[in-house]
Amino acid sequence: MSVHNQPQEGASEPGWKTVWWEEDEQGAAVCLVDQSVLPQAVVSLHLRHEQQVADAITTLKVRGAPAIGVTAAFGMALAVCRFVQEHEGTALTIVEIMAHLRAAGKLLGRTRPTAVNLFWAIERMLQRAEQVTQQSLSPQQLARLLRDEALAIAAEDVAACLSMGTLGASLIKDGDILLTHCNAGALATAGLGTALAPIYVAHRAGKQVHVFVDETRPVLQGARLTAWELQQEQIPLTLITDNMAGHFMRSGGINAVFVGADRIAANGDVANKIGTYSVAVLAHAHAIPFYVVAPCSTIDLAIPSGDHIPIEQRNPEEVSAVRGAQVAPVGVRVANPAFDVTPHQYVTAIITEKGIARPPYDVSLGQICSEHNTI
Amino acid sequence: MSVHNQPQEGASEPGWKTVWWEEDEQGAAVCLVDQSVLPQAVVSLHLRHEQQVADAITTLKVRGAPAIGVTAAFGMALAVCRFVQEHEGTALTIVEIMAHLRAAGKLLGRTRPTAVNLFWAIERMLQRAEQVTQQSLSPQQLARLLRDEALAIAAEDVAACLSMGTLGASLIKDGDILLTHCNAGALATAGLGTALAPIYVAHRAGKQVHVFVDETRPVLQGARLTAWELQQEQIPLTLITDNMAGHFMRSGGINAVFVGADRIAANGDVANKIGTYSVAVLAHAHAIPFYVVAPCSTIDLAIPSGDHIPIEQRNPEEVSAVRGAQVAPVGVRVANPAFDVTPHQYVTAIITEKGIARPPYDVSLGQICSEHNTI
Numbered sequence: 165m166s167v168h169n170q171p172q173e174g175a176s177e178p179g180w181k182t183v184w185w186e187e188d189e190q191g192a193a194v195c196l197v198d199q200s201v202l203p204q205a206v207v208s209l210h211l212r213h214e215q216q217v218a219d220a221i222t223t224l225k226v227r228g229a230p231a232i233g234v235t236a237a238f239g240m241a242l243a244v245c246r247f248v249q250e251h252e253g254t255a256l257t258i259v260e261i262m263a264h265l266r267a268a269g270k271l272l273g274r275t276r277p278t279a280v281n282l283f284w285a286i287e288r289m290l291q292r293a294e295q296v297t298q299q300s301l302s303p304q305q306l307a308r309l310l311r312d313e314a315l316a317i318a319a320e321d322v323a324a325c326l327s328m329g330t331l332g333a334s335l336i337k338d339g340d341i342l343l344t345h346c347n348a349g350a351l352a353t354a355g356l357g358t359a360l361a362p363i364y365v366a367h368r369a370g371k372q373v374h375v376f377v378d379e380t381r382p383v384l385q386g387a388r389l390t391a392w393e394l395q396q397e398q399i400p401l402t403l404i405t406d407n408m409a410g411h412f413m414r415s416g417g418i419n420a421v422f423v424g425a426d427r428i429a430a431n432g433d434v435a436n437k438i439g440t441y442s443v444a445v446l447a448h449a450h451a452i453p454f455y456v457v458a459p460c461s462t463i464d465l466a467i468p469s470g471d472h473i474p475i476e477q478r479n480p481e482e483v484s485a486v487r488g489a490q491v492a493p494v495g496v497r498v499a500n501p502a503f504d505v506t507p508h509q510y511v512t513a514i515i516t517e518k519g520i521a522r523p524p525y526d527v528s529l530g531q532i533c534s535e536h537n538t539i
Numbered sequence: 540m541s542v543h544n545q546p547q548e549g550a551s552e553p554g555w556k557t558v559w560w561e562e563d564e565q566g567a568a569v570c571l572v573d574q575s576v577l578p579q580a581v582v583s584l585h586l587r588h589e590q591q592v593a594d595a596i597t598t599l600k601v602r603g604a605p606a607i608g609v610t611a612a613f614g615m616a617l618a619v620c621r622f623v624q625e626h627e628g629t630a631l632t633i634v635e636i637m638a639h640l641r642a643a644g645k646l647l648g649r650t651r652p653t654a655v656n657l658f659w660a661i662e663r664m665l666q667r668a669e670q671v672t673q674q675s676l677s678p679q680q681l682a683r684l685l686r687d688e689a690l691a692i693a694a695e696d697v698a699a700c701l702s703m704g705t706l707g708a709s710l711i712k713d714g715d716i717l718l719t720h721c722n723a724g725a726l727a728t729a730g731l732g733t734a735l736a737p738i739y740v741a742h743r744a745g746k747q748v749h750v751f752v753d754e755t756r757p758v759l760q761g762a763r764l765t766a767w768e769l770q771q772e773q774i775p776l777t778l779i780t781d782n783m784a785g786h787f788m789r790s791g792g793i794n795a796v797f798v799g800a801d802r803i804a805a806n807g808d809v810a811n812k813i814g815t816y817s818v819a820v821l822a823h824a825h826a827i828p829f830y831v832v833a834p835c836s837t838i839d840l841a842i843p844s845g846d847h848i849p850i851e852q853r854n855p856e857e858v859s860a861v862r863g864a865q866v867a868p869v870g871v872r873v874a875n876p877a878f879d880v881t882p883h884q885y886v887t888a889i890i891t892e893k894g895i896a897r898p899p900y901d902v903s904l905g906q907i908c909s910e911h912n913t914i
Contacts, residue, residue: 203868345782376874379858379867381756381780387859387867395868403873405756405858406782407720407814411879414816439782441789442821449820483754483780484762486861492754492762493578493770498778499751504786 180396182351183226183235185315186210192245192311194238198225199351203392214243214268221275221282224383228352229426229462230325233281234318236272240289241307241314243268248303256303265293265310277474278435278503279426280464285317318354324459324517325355332362332422332457332515336371340419343376343409343447346437347389348424348457358457359422360393362515367399375401376412380437382482382500406439413450421447425458425514432508432525433470438501444510453512460516460533470505478502555771557726558601558610560690561585567620567686569613573600574726578767589618589643596650596657599758603727604801604837605696608656611647612689615664618643619685623678631678640668640685652849653810653878654801655839660692693729699834699892700730707737707797707832707890711746715794718751718784718822721812722764723799723832733832734797735768737890742774750776751787755812757857757875781814788825796822800833800889807883807900808845813876819885828887835891835908845880853877 186193193210194217201207209225211217217239220226226235247264248256269286276282292313296306336342348359356364367373375394380386387403394401404412412418421443427435434440434456447454467473480498485491492498514521514528518535521528561568568585569592576582584600586592592614595601601610622639623631644661651657667688671681711717723734731739742748750769755761762778769776779787787793796818802810809815809831822829842848855873860866867873889896889903893910896903 204865378782379756381754381782384861384866391871392868395871401872403858403867403871405813406780407753407756407817408874408876408879410817410820411813411876412874414879438780438786442782442785442817445785445824446817446820449824483778486759487864487866489862489864490579491759491862492778493767496766496770496778497776499783499787501783501786504783504789 180206182231183238183318183354185238185241185311185318191249192242194235194242196220196226196235197351199227199389200225202351202388211242213246214239214271217242218271218275221272227385228347229279229281229424230321230353230358230459231351232276232279233285233461234321234354236282237285237289237314237317239272240265240268240286241311244310245307248307251303258297258301258303258306261303261306262293262297265290276476278476281461284461288317289313321353321459322355325353325357325361327517328358328457328459328515329356329361329365331520332455333365333369335420335453335455335513336362336366336373337419338371340371341374341376341417343378343412343418343421343443344390345378345386345406345423345440345443346380347385347393349390349393351389351393352424358424358459360390362422362457363399364397367397373399375399376409376416376418377401377403378406378409378439378443379403380439381406384487385437406442409443410446413446413452418450418452420453420455422455422457425456425462426503427473428456428458428463428514428529429467429469429473430465430526430529431469432511432514432521432523432529433473434506434508434511435470435473435475435503436506438504441504441506444506448510454510455513455515456511457515460518463516463529463533465530465533470507473505475504476502555581557606558613558693558729560613560616560686560693566624567617569610569617571595571601571610572726574602574764575600577726577763586617588621589614589646592617593646593650596647602760603722604654604656604799605728605733605834606726607651607654608660608836609693609696609729611657612660612664612692614647615640615643615661616682616686616689620682623682626678633672633676633678633681636678636681637668637672640665651851653851656836659836663692664688696728696834697730700728700732700736702892703733703832703834703890704731704736704740706895707830708740708744710795710828710830710888711737711741711748712794713746715746716749716751716792718753718787718793718796718818719765720753720761720781720796720798720815720818721755722760722768724765724768726764726768727799733799733834735765737797737832738774739772742772748774750774751784751791751793752776752778753781753784753814753818754778755814756781757861759862760812784818785821788821788827793825793827795828795830797830797832800831800837801878802848803831803833803838803889803904804842804844804848805840805901805904806844807886807889807896807898807904808848809881809883809886810845810848810850810878811881813879816879816881819881823885829885830888830890831886832890835893838891838904838908840905840908845882848880850879851877
């Protein structure tokens with residue numbers, strides 16, 4: 165079989181892919197553009213073991229909540245495809261496959277704690293497998309079915325991005341100057357992105373936009389990834405250090421902020437890349453709309469507020485060294501929370517693929533999540 | 540002659556120097572610790588030409604408004620000492636020396652536009668020379684007189700730092716958690732520093748303090764210089780990226796912010812390192828006192844507000860590359876203002892060597908500047 169979801173001309177995705185599925189004579193592969201080396205090098209990875217997929221998530225070769233979800237789904241499919249292929253000719257039982265799939269879910273679930281899309285995707289793959297365990301499927305049939313479920317998750321993400329882009333673009337006026345933090349673009353999803361999708365759609369519709377891009381220390385996703393993406397799309401941008409955001413809100417005519425999210429609580433509190441909270445407070449002080457763009461899979465109605473979102477603490481060396489070069493004195497104590505929580509009071513609207521939620525979020529988010537998917 | 544102001548045991552300065560004057564058989568030298576290579580290397584520079592002094596200021600080998608002022612004063616003295624020494628045995632006139640001194644003032648004044656201490660120090664050296672042109676001094680006598688004036692400026696800076704430290708320490712309680720941005724420590728002055736002086740004095744008085752240090756992109760003065768200084772003094776610190784400040788104001792129990800200043804307008808608007816404005820807005824949103832610590836030489840009563848302060852735009856490569864390693868895609872547009880302006884509404888108090896100014900600053904700053912120096 166030869167199934168893949170690589171980019172096509174005229175598609176609603178950009179001319180390169182963040183995460184995709186390939187099958188060749190060696191078997192199945194989860195494919196990624198290695199975001200840890202962008203933009204200095206554009207390297208495609210072909211991962212053939214779920215452990216490699218988990219490692220790629222942990223080491224930020226792929227990042228961004230929706231992309232992590234799609235990658236984890238592909239990782240689950242890969243775990244079964246590989247397991248079935250390796251045991252070809254043996255009497256592999258569905259019970260054994262399910263045990264292997266659950267182990268893969270545990271492995272992938274340990275990679276990063278904050279983005280809820282990861283757990284959502286793992287859970288959906290497990291549920292899909294459990295739905296069909298009563299059917300007398302062959303191991304190969306189960307593997308194909310899980311592969312198709314992962315491809316469906318990826319395709320839904322592409323469609324959700326386009327929908328968020330279209331909805332969000334209605335909030336962008338011709339001539340707007342926008343600001344974004346971290347990377348919530350095509351590199352953070354399987355499609356057009358979350359926060360950048362409205363900007364892509366507005367730009368393609370002929371609106372003039374200019375994007376201020378926070379570099380986003382410590383891992384510099386803004387400088388390395390968002391700047392690269394926008395440059396590929398020929399969208400005018402100005403790269404700034406994170407601490408310049410307030411200065412340019414006061415003096416640079418910024419009209420709106422667009423950011424993504426890693427998890428949204430039932431009350432509208434938003435966990436996103438460290439620094440998002442500071443941007444939200446600054447936007448509020450300057451009466452600039454602060455928009456969060458995220459698919460419904462990012463909304464975690466099971467938690468009442470942002471206080472319940474676990475915040476990943478990452479390696480201090482991401483701060484004390486920059487791209488491998490030590491900058492701080494040796495032995496200095498460093499804090500490195502990867503995310504912060506923006507209370508819902510600072511969020512003007514949450515743009516999902518099913519509609520734009522406005523305060524009060526404890527009402528609007530529940531309504532949006534319960535709606536039928538109209539994509 | 541052998542005059543220098545190198546550190547002494549038991550002095551009110553730290554155990555190393557930022558800028559000092561030396562004289563040896565080769566003549567006079569302006570000496571600096573090269574801050575562009577700290578903390579990975581501690582290198583002393585001996586500069587024997589005013590052009591080298593100007594270059595050192597431009598390339599941030601020395602930085603910090605008061606230290607720039609002292610360095611410029613030494614540079615003016617060096618210009619004359621060197622000129623007189625080179626023309627020994629010739630019939631050098633005072634008119635020729637004054638022309639040379641004015642040229643040195645122009646050279647040093649072109650280095651950096653924002654810090655007013657630079658222009659203040661150059662002007663004071665010129666005025667001192669002009670005061671004595673009617674006296675029939677020998678070239679050597681004039682050179683010594685200007686050297687002594689520069690040493691006086693340095694000594695006054697040491698005393699001012701100690702006074703700001705003592706006054707500011709009264710605002711620090713035992714157990715306080717403080718936040719600072721950039722480096723306004725001993726490395727930014729000839730003495731104990733400005734923003735860090737109260738912290739040094741409080742710590743030496745036995746108060747427990749913990750300092751959150753913004754790394755301060757793009758040049759990382761916080762990570763490289765403030766972290767190093769505090770580490771030398773064994774003051775507990777946590778290094779953070781600039782975009783974490785809001786998160787730790789919300790969750791980390793920060794009690795007060797202390798920053799320095801490069802120029803303060805008559806109405807209390809403060810120009811300081813880029814990012815200071817964002818920190819001030821965040822402090823305001825969290826009801827955290829925001830203190831500016833600066834000597835009176837930083838106050839520019841000639842300008843009514845911060846709108847009149849020229850903001851230096853520096854090389855884009857400071858942003859697109861980090862410590863020499865390219866991070867952003869090639870060709871990306873970058874903004875790199877070195878400073879921003881914090882409106883006086885966000886400033887809780889301005890701590891000078893002559894007293895603590897409180898709002899309304901258009902009254903209090905004028906009063907403080909007109910007071911006799913009581914140090």
